[in-house]
Each structure stands twice: as C-alpha cells, then as structure tokens.
Amino acid sequence: DTAVSQTPKYLVTQMGNDKSIKCEQNLGHDTMYWYKQDSKKFLKIMFSYNNKELIINETVPNRFSPKSPDKAHLNLHINSLELGDSAVYFCASSQPTYENTEAFFGQGTRLTVV
Amino acid sequence: RKEVEQDPGPFNVPEGATVAFNCTYSNSASQSFFWYRQDCRKEPKLLMSVYSSGNEDGRFTAQLNRASQYISLLIRDSKLSDSATYLCVVFYNQGGKLIFGQGTELSVKP
Numbered sequence: 001d002t003a004v005s006q007t008p009k010y011l012v013t014q015m016g017n018d019k020s021i022k023c024e025q026n027l028g029h030d031t032m033y034w035y036k037q038d039s040k041k042f043l044k045i046m047f048s049y050n051n052k053e054l055i056i057n058e059t060v061p062n063r064f065s066p067k068s069p070d071k072a073h074l075n076l077h078i079n080s081l082e083l084g085d086s087a088v089y090f091c092a093s094s095q096p097t098y099e100n101t102e103a104f105f106g107q108g109t110r111l112t113v114v
Numbered sequence: 115r116k117e118v119e120q121d122p123g124p125f126n127v128p129e130g131a132t133v134a135f136n137c138t139y140s141n142s143a144s145q146s147f148f149w150y151r152q153d154c155r156k157e158p159k160l161l162m163s164v165y166s167s168g169n170e171d172g173r174f175t176a177q178l179n180r181a182s183q184y185i186s187l188l189i190r191d192s193k194l195s196d197s198a199t200y201l202c203v204v205f206y207n208q209g210g211k212l213i214f215g216q217g218t219e220l221s222v223k224p
Contacts, residue, residue, distance in 0.1 A: 031210055033212065035214075040216070041152075041199065041216070041217055042216045042217070043158065043201065043214040044214075045211060045212065045213060048212075056211055090157060092212075096205065096207070096210055101145075101146045101148070101212065102148070102160045103158075103212050105158050105159070106157060107156070107157055108157055
C-alpha cells in the first residue's frame with residue numbers, strides 16, 4: 001500500500017494552461033505539505049495544511065491554489081502556467097509529535113511547461 | 115541567509131572512506147532535526163533523527179549542537195550504495211514548518 005500517492009507522475013503542458021496535481025495519504029496524518037524542487041534540487045516548502053486548514057503559505061504566486069477537501073487529501077491547482085513553474089512537486093504528510101516529525105513523501109510530479 | 119544551510123557538494127569519496135556533512139540553522143526556536151536521503155529522481159526519505167545527545171545507527175552518526183545551531187552527519191566505511199543527496203532538515207513547531215537544506219551530494223566510487 002502506497003502511503004502518500006500523487007498523480008500524475010509526469011505532466012507536460014503548454015504555457016498558459018491550468019493544471020492540477022492530486023495527493024492522497026493513507027497514514028491518518030493531520031499535516032500535509034507541498035514542496036517544489038527546482039533544477040538546482042533545492043526543496044522549498046510551498047504550503048502546509050493541518051487538518052484541512054492552511055497554516056503555511058510561503059510567498060507562492062497566487063496562481064497556485066491548494067485545496068484540502070479532507071485531511072487525507074491535498075491537491076494543488078496551478079493557473080496560467082509559466083516556464084518557471086517547471087519543477088518536481090512533492091506532496092508529503094506527517095504527524096508532528098515531540099518525539100517524531102518524520103515526513104513521508106509522495107513519488108513526486110515532474111511538471112514540464114513548454 | 116537561508117534558514118538551513120549545508121556544505122556545498124559534491125563529495126566524491128572512495129569506498130571505505132569516512133565522510134562528514136555539516137549543517138547550520140538560523141532559527142534558535144527550531145524544535146527537531148533530521149537527516150533525509152534523496153536518491154536521483156526519487157522522493158526524500160528519512161535517514162535518521164538527530165538528538166541532542168548524539169545518536170548512531172550502524173555506520174551513521176548524527177550530532178546536534180544547539181548552542182552553535184549546528185548539525186552533523188558522519189558516514190563511516192562508505193559503500194557504493196551510500197551515493198545520494200543528503201538533506202539536513204529542521205522542524206519548527208510554531209507553524210509546523212519542515213525546512214530542508216539545499217542538500218549535499220555524495221558520490222562513492224569503487
């Protein structure tokens with residue numbers, strides 16, 4: 001059973017299009033994240049949700065809109081895609097406690113904007 | 115200044131070598147600390163947590179110095195399979211942020 005699953009794994013699209021990436025976790029975690037990993041391989045946090053509520057929004061253009069219909073899902077919708085949006089997007093989940101804050105990652109969505 | 119900074123890579127070492135990675139973090143309110151490993155074109159996975167007293171897991175030893183805001187990872191007797199990018203990670207309880215360093219690439223050669 002995959003703990004954190006993202007779809008699609010690959011996404012190639014033209015500039016200006018709107019696309020969505022879906023993420024689901026079956027770990028029962030309260031916290032979910034979206035990260036962007038660019039060509040320099042730096043993993044930058046974009047959003048964090050706790051129990052369906054947005055708790056972190058890191059200076060991400062408002063073309064990016066996360067949606068959490070329930071605590072097991074955190075989807076990412078991107079409007080008016082730009083070339084600079086090309087990256088690998090990782091979804092993750094965790095259940096932060098004092099002893100353990102391990103995050104489990106999905107396999108990533110490789111987005112290419114042409 | 116980045117919130118979490120790591121040694122620039124890549125580190126190219128022969129099999130059997132000992133290699134050390136360093137990491138500094140800027141926010142003294144940081145709660146928890148980790149090393150993650152990321153293989154090429156794969157997702158990051160937890161390697162080990164880092165505790166104030168230092169901790170060891172086989173060939174891997176992690177150290178934390180809260181006063182200096184410094185974290186380290188030591189790999190002894192490097193194996194070819196250790197080749198990967200090692201990510202220093204800091205968790206801030208306030209806001210629940212899990213912040214990654216830029217990663218250090220390790221390549222172990224025969």
